[in-house]
Amino acid sequence: xxxxxxxxxxxxxxxxxxxxxNDTILYANKAILSEASPIIKAFLAIEPDSIFIIDEDDExxxxxxxxxxDLLKFIYPQFTMKITEQxxxxxxxxxxxxxxxxxxxx
Numbered sequence: 001x002x003x004x005x006x007x008x009x010x011x012x013x014x015x016x017x018x019x020x021x022n023d024t025i026l027y028a029n030k031a032i033l034s035e036a037s038p039i040i041k042a043f044l045a046i047e048p049d050s051i052f053i054i055d056e057d058d059e060x061x062x063x064x065x066x067x068x069x070d071l072l073k074f075i076y077p078q079f080t081m082k083i084t085e086q087x088x089x090x091x092x093x094x095x096x097x098x099x100x101x102x103x104x105x106x
Contacts, residue, residue: 012028
């Protein structure tokens with residue numbers, strides 16, 4: 001399960017890339033992402049075959065692939081993600097940016 005999001009599987013139908021990590025691609029499921037975030041759902045409805053790019057402005061904190069993996073582990077039902085001092089800043093930023101209510105409530 002360690003590399004779950006780094007390798008495509010039969011259910012991964014969206015790629016996530018990072019402006020600040022050119023060589024990193026994560027693989028996820030559109031239905032799970034869309035259920036968690038209305039922002040991602042709207043993007044995928046308009047651009048269903050494109051790559052979802054995490055593009056951070058210089059004014060905002062930098063979101064890394066590790067932060068997004070923590071987010072994916074939070075929203076995927078087969079994972080248990082604990083919020084810690086190490087991951088809370090990235091998770092808060094992602095929950096606000098993508099309006100992920102379950103994470104914001106947590």
